[in-house]
Amino acid sequence: MSDMTVLDVPTFEDVVAAHERIKPHIHLTPVLTSSYLNALTGAELYFKCENFQKAGAFKVRGASNAVFGLSEEKAKKGVATHSSGNHALSLSYAAGRRGIPVTVVMPRTAPEAKKQAVRGYGGEIVECEPSTSSREATFKEVVAETGAEFVHPYNDPRVIAGQATCSLELTGQVDGLDAVIAPIGGGGMVSGTCLTLSTIAPDIEIYAAEPKNADDAYRSFKAGHIIADDAPQTIADGLKVPLKELTWHFVSRHVTDILTATEDQIIDAMKLTWQRMKIVMEPSCAVPLATILKNREVFAGKRVGVIITGGNVDLDTLPWMRA
Amino acid sequence: MSDMTVLDVPTFEDVVAAHERIKPHIHLTPVLTSSYLNALTGAELYFKCENFQKAGAFKVRGASNAVFGLSEEKAKKGVATHSSGNHALSLSYAAGRRGIPVTVVMPRTAPEAKKQAVRGYGGEIVECEPSTSSREATFKEVVAETGAEFVHPYNDPRVIAGQATCSLELTGQVDGLDAVIAPIGGGGMVSGTCLTLSTIAPDIEIYAAEPKNADDAYRSFKAGHIIADDAPQTIADGLKVPLKELTWHFVSRHVTDILTATEDQIIDAMKLTWQRMKIVMEPSCAVPLATILKNREVFAGKRVGVIITGGNVDLDTLPWMRA
Numbered sequence: 001m002s003d004m005t006v007l008d009v010p011t012f013e014d015v016v017a018a019h020e021r022i023k024p025h026i027h028l029t030p031v032l033t034s035s036y037l038n039a040l041t042g043a044e045l046y047f048k049c050e051n052f053q054k055a056g057a058f059k060v061r062g063a064s065n066a067v068f069g070l071s072e073e074k075a076k077k078g079v080a081t082h083s084s085g086n087h088a089l090s091l092s093y094a095a096g097r098r099g100i101p102v103t104v105v106m107p108r109t110a111p112e113a114k115k116q117a118v119r120g121y122g123g124e125i126v127e128c129e130p131s132t133s134s135r136e137a138t139f140k141e142v143v144a145e146t147g148a149e150f151v152h153p154y155n156d157p158r159v160i161a162g163q164a165t166c167s168l169e170l171t172g173q174v175d176g177l178d179a180v181i182a183p184i185g186g187g188g189m190v191s192g193t194c195l196t197l198s199t200i201a202p203d204i205e206i207y208a209a210e211p212k213n214a215d216d217a218y219r220s221f222k223a224g225h226i227i228a229d230d231a232p233q234t235i236a237d238g239l240k241v242p243l244k245e246l247t248w249h250f251v252s253r254h255v256t257d258i259l260t261a262t263e264d265q266i267i268d269a270m271k272l273t274w275q276r277m278k279i280v281m282e283p284s285c286a287v288p289l290a291t292i293l294k295n296r297e298v299f300a301g302k303r304v305g306v307i308i309t310g311g312n313v314d315l316d317t318l319p320w321m322r323a
Numbered sequence: 324m325s326d327m328t329v330l331d332v333p334t335f336e337d338v339v340a341a342h343e344r345i346k347p348h349i350h351l352t353p354v355l356t357s358s359y360l361n362a363l364t365g366a367e368l369y370f371k372c373e374n375f376q377k378a379g380a381f382k383v384r385g386a387s388n389a390v391f392g393l394s395e396e397k398a399k400k401g402v403a404t405h406s407s408g409n410h411a412l413s414l415s416y417a418a419g420r421r422g423i424p425v426t427v428v429m430p431r432t433a434p435e436a437k438k439q440a441v442r443g444y445g446g447e448i449v450e451c452e453p454s455t456s457s458r459e460a461t462f463k464e465v466v467a468e469t470g471a472e473f474v475h476p477y478n479d480p481r482v483i484a485g486q487a488t489c490s491l492e493l494t495g496q497v498d499g500l501d502a503v504i505a506p507i508g509g510g511g512m513v514s515g516t517c518l519t520l521s522t523i524a525p526d527i528e529i530y531a532a533e534p535k536n537a538d539d540a541y542r543s544f545k546a547g548h549i550i551a552d553d554a555p556q557t558i559a560d561g562l563k564v565p566l567k568e569l570t571w572h573f574v575s576r577h578v579t580d581i582l583t584a585t586e587d588q589i590i591d592a593m594k595l596t597w598q599r600m601k602i603v604m605e606p607s608c609a610v611p612l613a614t615i616l617k618n619r620e621v622f623a624g625k626r627v628g629v630i631i632t633g634g635n636v637d638l639d640t641l642p643w644m645r646a
Contacts (some may be wrong), residue, residue, distance in 0.1 A: 010392070030353060032375070051601045052355070113598065271638060277372045278603040278634035311601030315594060321644055 007246055012199040014161040015168060015192075022064040022162060023200035025097055026279035029053050031173045031305075036276045041292050046174045050166060051311025053279045055087035055093040055121070058166050058189055058309050059153070065162030066151040067094035075100045080148035082106070082128070084141045085114040086310050087153035087240060092123030103146055105139045107131075111237070111314040131231040132241065154188030155244035164194030169198070170305050177204050178302035181288040183309055184208035184217045184258065185239035187247030193307070194254035205256040207298075209288040211236045212260040217243055219259045221251065235263050235319050238284035240312065259298075267319045269293060280311045283319060333480040335522040338487040338515075345387040345485060348420055352376050354628075355495045364615050365623035369497045373489060374604045374634025378416040378444070380409035381489050381512055381632050382476070388485030390417035390476040398423045404473035405429070405451070405462040408437040409561060409633050410476035417448030426469055428462045429597045430454075434560070434637040449588055454554040455564065477511030478567035486515030493628050494519070500527050501625035504611040505631055507531035507540045507581065508562035510570030516630070517577035528579040530621075532611040534559045535583040540566055544574065544581045558586050558642050561607035561633065582621075584613035590642045592616060603634045606642060 007064045022321045032047045050058035058147060078101030081091050095102035102123045105117065107130035118125055128138035139148040143150055152159065166189065167180060168247045180191045180197065210218050214232035220243055228242035243251060251258075261269070270286035273279065292299050292306070355370045373381035390402060401424030403416050411427040418425035425446045429438065430453035441448055442545065451461035466473055475482065489512065490503060505512045513531045520527045533541050537555035549567035566574060584592070593609035598601065608631045612624055615622050615629070 056601065274603050274638055278379065280597050280601040312603060315597055315641070315643065318638070318644075319640070320638065321641075 007249055008157045009246070009249060010157040010161040010164070010195060012195065014157065015164040015196055017163040018065040018147065019165040019168060020204060021068050022061055025064045025068070025094065026054050026060055026096055027052060028169060031170065032277060032279070034277050037075055037289070042244035042296060043292065044303045045292070046170070046177070046303065046305050047277070048166060048170045048305060048307045049279065051279060051285065051308050055086070055089045056117070056310055056312040057090060058163060058307070059086040060090035060093055062156070062159030062162030062188060063087060063151060064094040066156065066158040066283070067091065067098050067100070069228050069247050070149060070160055074149050078102055078146060079141050079151050079152060080139070080146060081151050082135045083153045085110050088118050088123065089114060089121065091151055092118045096122045099259035101148070103142050103148060105135055105142055106137065108231040111312070113314040114312055117312065132228070133230055134167070136140050139166065139188065144307055153241070153266035154186035154191070155246045157246065159188055159197060160191045160246065160250070163189045164195040165192070166307060167193045168195040171201055174303070174305060176303055177201070177305050179205040179207060179299065180305040180307065181207040181209055181292065181305040183236070183239055183284045183287045184210050184251070185284070187217060187243045187251050188240040189307060189309060190255065191247045191250035198254045206249065206254055208258045209254050209291040210258055210260050211239055211266060211287060212262050215260050216241050217251065218258040221255065224252070236266055236284040238282060239287065259291035261294060265290040265294060271320050279308070280313055281308050282310045282313050330572055332489070332569070332571060332572060333484040333518060335518065337480065337484040338360060338491060338519055341388040341484040342488040342491060344391050345384055345488065348387045348391070348417065349377050349383055350375060351492060354493065355491045355602070357600050365619060366519055366615065367626045368615070369493070369500070369626065369628050370600070371489060371493045371628060371630045372602065374602060374608065378409070378412045379440070379633055379635040380413060380554060381486060381630070382409040383413035383416055384488050385479070385482030385485030385511060386410060386413035386474060387417040389479065389481040390414065390421050390423070392481055393433040393472060397472050399569060401425055401469060402474050403427070403462070404474050406476045408433050408472050409635060411441050411446065411548060412444065412635065414474055415441045419445045424471070426465050428458055428465055430458065434635070436637040437635055440635065448610050452629050456550070456553055476564070477509035477514070478569045480569065482511055483514045483518060483569065483573070486512050487518045488515070489630060490519040490628070491517045497626070497628060499532060499626055500524070500628050502530060502579070502622065503526040503628040503630070504530040504532055504615065505630040506559070506562055506607045506610045507533050508607070509564040509575070510540060510566045510574050512630060513578065514570045514573035517573035518567045521577045529577055530641070531574065531578050531581045532614040533581055533583050534562055534589060534610060537587050538576065538583050541581040541583050543571065544578065547575070554556035559607040559610055560587055561605060562610065582614035582615060582618055584610055588613040588617060594643050602631070603636055604631050605633045606638050608632050
């Protein structure tokens with residue numbers, strides 16, 4: 001009758017409440033189109049530009065929902081998290097707006113631009129090694145010290161309800177979508193997309209796009225249970241983390257398919273988007289377009305929402321400059 | 324009673340007609356804001372994003388107005404121009420939309436991305452040396468051969484009326500502007516801005532921003548007559564060309580002041596905009612922000628329209644990667 005593990009699964013009512021709560025703190029981001037990319041893919045692509053979002057990424061939605069939903073008493077002790085980057089920025093931004101302390105555990109290898117931005121928002125950084133295990137160990141120490149409220153980057157119902165507001169906006173901005181595609185790392189954005197669309201537009205297909213070099217979600221999806229890798233290497237640095245129980249709940253139930261792309265395909269799609277759409281976006285955001293270009297037959301003729309998840313790039317080390 | 328030279332000066336009626344004519348062929352580009360840059364400058368900046376324009380630059384406005392205003396008979400012989408880049412792209416785009424031939428004379432040193440894009444729109448390129456004199460000599464030969472209609476990149480009433488539609492849109496998008504600032508090279512965008520604003524909003528100040536390394540418009544403005552340099556060197560490659568009679572007409576009458584910025588200031592402002600606003604824009608577009616940062620006292624407390632003129636950058640040779 002029910003799962004063995006009792007999960008605190010967010011509902012669509014939580015999404016609506018989240019949207020009301022976070023609206024004063026986020027942008028209603030624009031949807032851009034490109035006739036060039038439409039011609040190239042044979043699809044009608046609608047790019048939801050969360051790279052223009054506050055703090056530079058969609059993650060500010062979930063982080064703001066968590067921070068502004070805290071009781072006064074809990075808020076006083078502050079918030080803490082571990083994150084490969086954008087959740088750290090976003091939680092720092094949200095905590096700053098509320099005026100409460102925030103500590104983030106971050107891999108020492110994270111882009112300098114992200115570290116500077118966290119500090120710019122008033123966040124305190126504690127560095128760890130670039131592996132899931134080191135990250136989680138370091139984090140435990142931080143929480144023990146501060147008593148701060150843990151806001152997980154994705155395995156948190158408040159965060160998923162917040163991310164779910166993105167596709168809620170998108171369906172209001174674009175009529176008649178046939179599919180939505182988003183990058184998948186830990187699965188927060190994809191879970192939020194599942195939560196919203198399975199409720200208000202269950203006919204819209206949901207695709208997740210993943211780097212081939214960090215394809216644990218793809219393998220999990222095919223195997224029917226979570227497979228987690230420690231420290232995979234990909235240029236799409238936001239997508240290295242594994243699925244967790246709560247995101248697996250949504251991904252396993254509502255995702256149509258998970259598609260993968262190689263590093264070269266991701267870099268090519270990233271450069272192409274910068275060239276043609278004139279937007280700065282992260283390598284992670286290029287994974288959906290890379291998989292659309294690779295799987296033309298899946299998307300041709302369809303109206304496809306493509307979630308551009310963030311724009312926090314270190315401009316001094318662009319991937320096509322490394323050759 | 325009148326100037327010694329009889330100029331074919333476009334009127335505001337020409338601007339309104341141009342807007343009707345080109346609307347099917349251009350984007351109504353968005354206006355973006357940045358709370359970070361507002362805090363940094365003390366001004367309220369409204370960025371009119373012509374980098375998202377068709378063909379990647381505002382120049383498609385003037386080029387489309389010229390191309391779609393041609394009689395059938397004239398159109399058959401095609402159009403031709405010389406341009407440091409974006410006018411070439413734009414004229415090729417517009418000619419392609421109308422299905423007529425287009426030849427462009429372009430410096431051999433122009434960014435490869437621009438040459439490829441011209442060819443992508445079906446334009447034929449004839450290369451010249453990177454000086455105004457070589458460009459004009461080569462161009463004469465091309466016109467003699469083809470009989471094509473010359474559409475000058477800026478010293479043309481059709482082009483200025485087209486560019487003038489940009490500030491017409493901007494005043495509809497942002498209320499209560501105190502000032503508008505745009506980069507100045509040949510002066511087409513600034514002249515269009517003068518034409519529109521002097522008619523419909525004469526209280527709005529008009530600033531032009533120029534690279535110190537190519538400050539012929541600045542020196543012309545201070546001297547009271549056109550001073551033209553041959554082949555100045557600046558990273559802002561769209562701003563190397565001199566004023567001509569028609570643009571001087573507008574600049575000398577309606578511009579509040581011309582401000583300059585060094586190469587380093589331009590590059591810093593460009594990188595800052597990419598980092599914070601997540602948009603890809605050309606070095607030329609960064610000159611206004613560079614001068615605003617330098618002249619804080621001029622702009623602080625004002626609502627300022629900043630025209631981001633284009634986004635056609637060679638991503639393989641970004642200026643901050645050259646060090």
